[in-house]
Amino acid sequence: MPLPDTVRHGWAVARKDLLVEFRSRTALIAAATFVVLVLVVFNFGRDPTAVSNVALAPSVLWVTFTFAAMLALNRAFQLELENQALDGLLLAPIGRGSIYLGKLIANLVFVATVEILGVPLLALFFNVRILPYAASLAGLIALATIGFVAVGTLFSAMTVRTRFADVLLPVMLLPFMIPPIIWAVEATARVLANRPLSEIAGMLKMLGAYDIVFVSVALLLFPTTVSE
């Protein structure tokens, strides 16, 4: 299959998803509310003499990101089932891979929006310096997000067509989310503590490998989740 076609159709699907989300904004508002809630609650539950800001910040950051991702993932295919639009996508002369790619892009844009919102809020509420590390932090967050959103997008294509979809997706995704999130949290902590980049090279490599492996696996497996 020529690559440009897959990407072009994938982008068409993603743009449509983002337009739908932009029109309703329900999920985005829910995610943003959640980010603010978590940042506030964690700050008040913390004993400032025992736990420093910088020590707590990475965990808080990734908790908010994973929940935001859950919100995005649950609605990605829900949208297609509402009027059986998924059948329309499957009937169209586009590769199944394009549908996956479109959903992945839309989910990533959604999560990235929450992340772009969450990081400055974290800096503000937790009084953490992020500007000097902005570039490495952005790279790290992107690397960690791609992997678990790729797996989650694949799984949500299955769970939406089962009973109790909303419960099943988090349970299935949990073991796949924990390794990259743990690497990401540890790496974030080191970045914020201004440690040399070489200290997190191992984790970055693991995150990179996870991304490459699971994006490829998901692209290969996605067609079997939608065709009967």
Place this chain on the structure above:
Amino acid sequence: MKMLRAGRWITAIALLLLAGVYVRALVYTPVERTQGLAQKIYYLHVPAAIWAETAMILVGLAGVFYLFLKDPRLDRFAAASAEVGMVFAAIILTTGPIWAKPIWGTWWTWDSRLTLTLLLFLLYVGYLLLRSAVVDPAMRARYAAVLGICGMVLVPFIHFSVYLWRTLHPMPIVLKPSSPSLPGSMLATLLFSWGVFTLLYVGFVVQRYALSYLREQLEAAGEVGHA
């Protein structure tokens, strides 16, 4: 049914031999110097861990072949292997803390390998939940294959991360590049136990496989509804 009986026999023999493992571990194997008697659990812990991981890989391989061949036998095997794998993961999660309490002084610790056995356990829980949530058998088999393959791919990540994290856990002393650094009698007990656990795995899987086959036959005859 012949297969079910065979599975029962294999399991019975394996359980008998498991008692043999205990006897051998307690009576004929020297007490480890630093860890004392608590180290005995090692002979159950390590083989169970090996099979909990291997079972997931077999689930994934069955999934790969299912997607090509669409043979329901592969799906039945995957389901059986996952259930047995979950039991083994549960064994580690219960025996692990029993070992950890006297040695590390705490029941649970966020040691990476303990964490990742937990992940393995959760992987099985997710897999079996997904199976129970899909009614159509063909769709269930396809979905299960997809999740099984992803699980199989996750296992090496789980395994490699052992070397990435600071860990309390004893480093592997048997399956490592250099030759095993274990006294001969301990190694023999371990290998014996591993053989017994292999037999246990086979026995359980054969029984589960036979049961789900019988269940499908009944469903086909319309005698029981969907689970």
Place this chain on the structure above:
Amino acid sequence: MLRAEGLRHKFGTVRALDDVSFSVQPGQTLAVFGPNGAGKTTLLRVLGGLIQPQQGRVQVDGGRRAIGWIGHQPQLYAQLTVAENLRFWASLYDTRPPADLLPRFGLEEYANRPVRALSRGLIQRTAIARALVHDPPVLLLDEPFTGLDRVAAETLSQLLSQHAAGGRATVLVTHNVEEGTELATDVAFMRNGRFVHCAPRSGRSARGIAEEYRNAVA
């Protein structure tokens, strides 16, 4: 134009398709009647490539690009406008919606309204327009008249006769033998996954066919 050979498919132990073969030539309209659970929707999904049959094969001249589909559900995104919906679906076929599409269905003034703000009848018309964005030579229709209001039903009838007159093929499945009989050039009855009758209509009246259907299926 469209050929099905020896289609067989089971869901678990239920036989949804049991050795179904037929072909539809340009200008033909095949109406498949059958009770609920006879395998009609499965047949249509197999023809559209949504289900891989366990046995047999389907050939559509022009492949997936040639197929237009109208089902129970409108396959529209409620938050997007009519024009946005049509543009999106057309883009998947690497084309743009034909300029006369909206006027044909009396939808020009609603082009920039979100679909969820439209009445049921307008949504149905939009759904039909959606199926035609790429001017498909083969139309697959699943209970197309069910729940349509009178205007939409007339529009659809008109459209189908134009479609057939233009030398195109249509397969229509329904459980309601009163629907679509006038448009059919060929009639099939389906029961338990099998075609129990498949013949040209050859001048039979709608009432006559309804009578035959009851005898064949009941």
